[in-house]
Amino acid sequence: MASETSEFVKTKIEESALVLTLDNPPVNALNMQMLEDIGRTLVRAAKESSVMGVVITGAGSNAFCAGADLKMLQSLRPEDAAKVVSAGHKTFGEIENFPKPVIAAINGLALGGGNELAMSCDIRFVSDRARFGQPEVTLGLIPAWGGTQRLSRLVGRAKAKELIFSGQLISAQEALRIGLVNKVVPDGEELRAAVDYIRMLSAKVSPLAVREAKQAINRGLDEPSMEKALSHEVEAMRVIAQSSDLREGVEAFLSKRPPKFTGN
Numbered sequence: 504m505a506s507e508t509s510e511f512v513k514t515k516i517e518e519s520a521l522v523l524t525l526d527n528p529p530v531n532a533l534n535m536q537m538l539e540d541i542g543r544t545l546v547r548a549a550k551e552s553s554v555m556g557v558v559i560t561g562a563g564s565n566a567f568c569a570g571a572d573l574k575m576l577q578s579l580r581p582e583d584a585a586k587v588v589s590a591g592h593k594t595f596g597e598i599e600n601f602p603k604p605v606i607a608a609i610n611g612l613a614l615g616g617g618n619e620l621a622m623s624c625d626i627r628f629v630s631d632r633a634r635f636g637q638p639e640v641t642l643g644l645i646p647a648w649g650g651t652q653r654l655s656r657l658v659g660r661a662k663a664k665e666l667i668f669s670g671q672l673i674s675a676q677e678a679l680r681i682g683l684v685n686k687v688v689p690d691g692e693e694l695r696a697a698v699d700y701i702r703m704l705s706a707k708v709s710p711l712a713v714r715e716a717k718q719a720i721n722r723g724l725d726e727p728s729m730e731k732a733l734s735h736e737v738e739a740m741r742v743i744a745q746s747s748d749l750r751e752g753v754e755a756f757l758s759k760r761p762p763k764f765t766g767n
Contacts, residue, residue, distance in 0.1 A: 510536065511527045511536055512524070512525060512526065512540040512541060513526050513562070514544055517558075517698045518702045519554065519704075519705035520555065520556055520698045521544070521548045521551070522557075522558045522694070523557060523558065523560070524559075524560055524561065525559070525560070525562060525567070526561075527562075527572070528563065529566075530566040530568070530569035531561040531563070531566050531567065531568045531569065531617070532570060532571060532573070532616075533568060533620070534571075534572040534574075534575055535590055538593070538594040539594075541559075541594050541597075542594050542597050544557075545557065545598065545601055548601075549602055549603065555603060555702075556605065556606060556700075556704060556705075557601065557605045558608050558697040558698055559607050559608070560608040560609070560610055560694050560697070561611065561617075563610075565612065566614075567608075567609040567610055567611055567613045567621065568613060568621075569612045569613075569615065569617055570616040570617050570618075571648070573642075575587065576642075588647045591648030592648065595619060595623035595648055596623070598620070598624060599624075599721065600718075600721060602717070602718075603713070603714065604626065604701065604704065604713060605623075605624045605625050606624060606626045606697040607621040607624040607629075607697075608628055608698075609627060609628070609630060609633045609693060610629075610630050610633065610694070611630065611632070611634075612634055613629075613633060613634070614634075614635070614636050614637075614638055615636075616648050618635050618637060619637075619646060619648040619649050619653065620648075622654060622657060625717065626685045626700070627683070627685050628685060628693050628700070629678065629686070629688070630688065630690040630692075631675050631687050631688065631689055631690055632675065632690045633684075633687075633693075634672050634675070635673050635683060636670065636671060636672035636673060637650050637666055637670065638670035638672070640668065640669075641670040645667070646667060654666065654667065654683075658683055675687045706761075707761070707762070709748040709752060710748075710766035711742075711743065711766050712743060712748060714766075715739035715743055716739070718735070719736050719738075722735045723736075747765060748767060751763060
């Protein structure tokens with residue numbers, strides 16, 4: 504898969520990771536074109552067997568993404584609201600349900616739609632100078648690109664309400680404490696940490712198993728009971744039981760050699 508460039512989104516391959524860089528100075532604010540470009544990039548990456556996972560980061564050092572482009576909202580009419588909201592839901596849903604791991608490498612501000620984008624990723628590695636928040640209410644808005652739902656699932660209902668109602672910004676260390684992010688690293692090392700994580704996966708795990716585990720987790724969280732949630736593990740194991748990756752993994756373990764997974 505070759506590196507590609509659009510007006511607002513840049514991509515390149517680093518080892519087994521596709522690095523997708525949001526590039527809309529000065530704060531990488533999201534517009535409709537960027538949302539579409541992210542979706543198109545994911546479609547291509549899903550088909551590329553050499554790509555084990557995707558890393559999303561922001562250009563520059565000021566912001567991962569400071570939210571939606573306010574020009575898009577300045578003259579928002581009721582009849583346009585559903586279109587704008589649905590565009591964010593679609594793209595962030597594509598990230599959340601992408602069949603490979605998606606890691607956010609957060610290198611500055613992750614606010615509003617930027618934090619919502621980050622929350623749709625599987626894992627978040629962040630600079631120690633990063634800051635997070637859903638400040639939409641201070642603009643007369645709500646977090647409508649999944650923020651009201653994903654934030655409460657990550658940090659709990661009460662903490663999500665506290666942050667959304669106030670528009671308060673929090674530090675990387677506080678984000679780690681409440682479970683919003685996975686790991687805090689020294690500033691400038693977040694992208695390397697994310698790429699290294701994908702490289703580690705490529706060297707030791709089955710892409711098929713990771714895909715099925717991700718799907719089971721995501722689907723199970725939406726089920727009303729544990730019994731129904733566990734049914735997704737059964738479905739995943741039916742797929743895995745037919746796979747060459749399962750046979751290779753067991754044979755490699757018994758032979759005391761590294762596995763050579765194909766994702767099949």
